[in-house]
Amino acid sequence: MVSEPAVTESAPARDARPADRSKAAPRGHGGDPAPGRRRGARPWPPPGRGYRAFRVINAIILALVAVAVLFPFLNVLAQSFSSERYINAGQVSLWPRGLNVTTYEHVLSDPLFWSNYRNTVFYTVTATAVAMAVTTCYAYVLSKPHLRGRKALVGIAVFTMFFNGGIIPNYVLVSFLHLRDTVWAIALPNAINVFNLLVMKSFFENMPPELEEAAAVDGMDTYRILWRIVLPLSKAVIATMTLFYAVMFWNSWFAAFLYMDNQGLFSVTVYLRNIVDSVTSVSNGQLAAGTQVQIAANIQAVTVVLVAVPILFIYPFIQRYFVSGVTLGAVKG
Amino acid sequence: MHQPSRRRFLAGTGAGAAALALAACSNAPTSSSAPAGSQSGGMKNFGVGTQFKAAAPLTFTIAMLSNPAYPYNANWPFFKYLKQMTNVSFNPTVIPFADYNTKIAALVNGGQAPMIIPKVYPGEEDQYVAGGAILPVSDYVHLMPNFQDKVAKWNLAGDLDQRRQSNGKYYLLPSLLQSVWQDYSLAARADILDKLSIPTPGTWTGVQSMMLAMKHAYPHNYPLSDRFNQPTPGGAFLNILSAAYGTAAGWGYQAPSNGAYWDASSSAFVFAGTMPQYKAMVTFVNEMYNQGLIDPESFTQADAIALQKLTSGKSFVISDNAQGVVTDQAALPSGQTIVKLPLPAGPLGKTLAQNASGRISSGGGVMISSKALSSPNFTAMLQFIDWLYYSDAGQLFAKWGVQGVTYTGSVADGTFKLEPDVTWAGLNPAGTKKLNATYGFSNGVFSTYTGSTQLLDSQFPAAELAFQKGMASWALSPLAPPAPLTTTQQQSATLTGTTLMSTVQSQTLQFILGKRPLSQWDQYVSEVNSQGASRFVSTYNQAYSTYKQQHG
Incomplete structure (x- = not known):
């Protein structure tokens, strides 16, 4: 086994850590629910x-x-x-x-609403899957104290919390990579949310190292340890992070608005925003009557309900993981 | 082609945008005549009255605003007829209405701009000038006979000059109006006017006595509870009132001019917020407020709240426009009617103040990407734009569609009528086919409220037509001359101007609502001056004289 020596080497270092780590970790989880x-x-x-x-x-x-x-x-x-x-x-x-209820009939019979709705589901599922894969791998690696350059890797991630290139450089980059009008324009730039990454990292750090050592002794390599041992024990945090990402991608509209040039590719949130926001922007004197839009107030309401309800229904199913996920580690010690 | 200096360049768009605009710049041409080889598809003898038709099928990229009231549809008959007539079709970048300008900024600064960028309002093009990604279209209007014809026929050269940048060129093909068109006015409950036998007011003092009579009959109500308070408080109301007083406030007082007001009597720009006319206007509103005629929330509340007060009978007067009256009427309980009042005249009499861009402001204009210049079809594209946006036939087609399909009769002889089943903005309300959503005509991307007065009048229901007939007797106040700021000037003017604007706006409200006594007006003037009002105005005067020296 190629990876075996590495695992054994690191064992003593890990043994020294659990006590102080488990005290520090729960506070790092933010709120105390x-x-x-x-x-x-x-x-x-x-x-x-x-x-x-x-x-x-x-x-x-x-x-x-x-x-x-x-x-x-x-x-x-x-x-x-x-x-x-x-x-x-x-x-x-x-x-x-x-x-x-005619408004419901009206909105539900709009083909654009449905195609955009399908897009939202597709974008959310794809982007969440990509984001979970990337974030989990990154967080797992960062949780290993023997990784060289770990601090720098954390630093790179945290840097992006404070600084970013801005709309136009991002737009140019995405155009240059030919990602416009594809789901990747939505999934890739947002694949790592640094807050989620750090929560996952501290979750992995709290896992008893003995489990992984035992697996290593039995001959598993790093990838199989991650896949067979660590991930099955991390359902709580995975469920929580999936929810965070799914809600984030479901609600986001800006990426779809900016990188999609065809309204058949818009997400339903862009559709919704166009309806809701156009009413307020009408009063900006410049938008003279030629473009005035009056979308009936109940059409707005119906669209808001139809967009919000599905993601609401995800909460009850994930909630039990959610509570244990964010607070996991709180009672260790 | 003007090559921007590095300084202007960085200052203009901000470092990030500018770095990217560099890429867009690299295609910038150096000569101003249409390049050789750009003739393909164009017509040799294209002129006023000629139907444009490309020699071979052409496709142009275009920014396509998708309006939620009539979302873009690639199968609109509009495109089919357009293709038949001109041999042109589009490859659109579809952009939702709500964030159109954000996306345009990303497209233009990111070097991905479509060739044709419609729905750009005068002033919005300024930010792109330094980047070089937008064509200085004034160098190419000789290819556009209809545009030139209308500018000459309707005497619009002065209006157009206001769009010129400090290099003497303009970058926007604005929409052109034959006569100044006033859309906003006050609207009042006609049934209340009838019940109380109040005559329709024609002046602001008439409006005041109308509201006094309403207050007398309904002492617990505020007759005026207004809306359109974004982005400036009292936007529509103070705009028309200030125009009647010969100054600028409300919507008339925002970027880009930020209150630098052309005072024709002194032939100089003055600071609007400290003009004696401004004080007179504020005093008048304060007086009406003290009489209990104006809701204290009038200039700050949300539009929906104001409409609720109107429809629930708590208020009777509200700012409105042609289409707004139609939707407001639908929201009112039966038996109540709302009518747009004739634009009230003020101390200036029946003089219509021209705002910063006069007859070229009310509809969006068209920008052209610099990249288009390298297209072999450049000439054809300009001829096409000229036909669709500026020829009588093109404007008629974009607005009303095809005779026998969407309308009958003719606009020229006044027999114009929409087909009975076709509905648009209060015309044929029972029709089942929408002129815009079903057919793609009267689409803000291709058709704006512009063109000949005859064409404009054909769109109005009887009540609005009467309003517009009433406007015919008004005179126009003189136009402001061009005073294009350089990028550095623009920067400092924006900085000072924004601070000044918020001071003036908040203090105006304080004076109106009686929170600050008008006896402190002189103190307010010195406050504003200490914030740099005179320096701000002198920037404009300097730009004005520089331009006059350089470009006559």
């Missing part, structure tokens, strides 16, 4: 009147936040089933008025 788990293990602060008051206030605040987040969505949902006149008069809040 598992107070329940921590409380279960070691109740702190101890339950008392003050603590109960704290919980009540907490619940109220969180409920208010939930309402603030939900209200606009429910409002759009109600508008999508309402008739134009009530929307324009501002009389639709949470319940549809002047029930109307």
Whole structure:
């Protein structure tokens, strides 16, 4: 086995690390969404009147936040089933008025909407797959302390968080590589999200090195260790990152707008943005009446609902991985 | 071809854009006449009244704005008829309406610009001049007989001069209007006017007494709750009001001029925000505000909110335009009607202020990529553009389509009518075929609100036609002369101008809403001057005299 010596060599170094790493890692995960788990293990602060008051206030605040987040969505949902006149008069809040489903029929019968929708699904699936493959490999490599130049590789990734070339250089690069009008223009430039990369890296760093060592002793090479041992144990982080990427690609419109020259290739978010934004830009005096657009308010609402709903449905299915994924490592130690 | 100096170059587009524009520059020609070998496909005897037809089938690349109200469709009959008539078809780059300019900037600066770039509004071409990727089209208009004919016939040379850059060339083929066309005005609830027997006002004081009468009948309502507050507060309202006072505010007060106002009486540019006329205008609005005639949110609220107040009967007066009136009427409950008021006259009387670009501003123009010059079909392309955008036949075709298919009668003798089943912007509202979405005519890419007054009038419903007839008795105020800034001047003018503009806008609102007493006007003037207003204006005056010396 070619890779065997490398693995054994690195073993002592790894043995020294887990203790301090596992303390540092959970903080690196950002938000701390598992107070329940921590409380279960070691109740702190101890339950008392003050603590109960704290919980009540907490619940109220969180409920208010939930309402603030939900209200606009429910409002759009109600508008999508309402008739134009009530929307324009501002009389639709949470319940549809002047029930109307013809708008749904109208939007759903637009072939451009459907072709753009197909594109979005295709772009999201392809780009997420590419992004997951690239990010996982990069993160796994970076998690190995014996890798030479590791710091430089992390530095290169982090550099792109702070600096980028800007629209036009990116556009020229993508044109030069003949990626325009292909899915690669969307998938490749966004294949590595540095935040996701760093989260994955610390996840891999937290994995007990003994597992990989045992696999190496049994004769697996690096790739098989990654494929057979590490990835099956990383479902949580993979699910989380897939969700992050899928939502990011689903919602993105700029790459499709900039790099696609044919509206048959646009994503549905470009379609949506064109409908929603054109109304606001009309009032910019320059766009004289010749180009004025008045897209009915309920058409906007219907499109918003149709674009938002599918990605919403992904959350419940991934949620359980999601919680354990982001907090994984929190209870080790 | 003007080769930009390195300094102008970097200053103009920013380092990133400029570096890329270099690539685009490399094709830039050095002579200004059409290059040899560019004649292929063109017509030898193309002139006014000639139907353009290419000798061989030609395909031109074009930036194709896709409007959500009529999304681009490659199968539009428009393209079929165009091909039959001219032998030309397009290879489009389709760009969504909402971010058209962003994409154009990427295409042009990235060296991927299509040959024909329509829907560019006067002033927007300035940013591309230094990069060299856009053709200085003024060097080639001798190939465009229809364009030259209309410029001469309608006396538009002065308007066109305003588009000239400091090298004396212009880079945009603007759309041309025979007469100044006023779209925006105030609209009011006609049923309320009838009920309260208020006569239709013709002046701003008339508007004030109309709103006083409304306030008297509905003391708890604000008669005016306005919209069109983007990107400048009170955009449409202050624009038409300031024009009536002989100054600039609202939409009339933004980039690129940023409030450098041509004062014909002193033959110099002055700073709009400190003119005595500006003070008089602010005083007038403040007076109406104090009388409770104007909603305090009027100049800052979103359009949708203003429309809600109108349709729910909380307000009766709103800024509007020809198409807006049609959609507003549809949103009103039955029994209520809205009508566009004649443009109110102010202290200047019935004088229509020409804004910075006068009769070439209201429709988008066409830019041509410098790369087109190396095409063997360059002449044919210019002839084609000349026919489609500037000939009577081309404008009629792009706007109304084909006689017997989309319309009957003739515009020339006033018998024009859309076919009964064809609908467009309030004409034939019951029609099932949309002139734009179904056929591809009246598409903003090829047809704008431009052309002869006769052609324009053919598009209006009766009410708007009456409004436009009323505008015929108005006179025009003198045009501002060309004062093209160099890139360095432009930079400093933009820096100071933007600061000044936000000061003037916020203080204007403070004065109007009574948060700052008008007695502090002189203090405000000195504040603005300390921010460099006079230096700002002198940049324009300097550019004006430089241009006058160099280009007569």
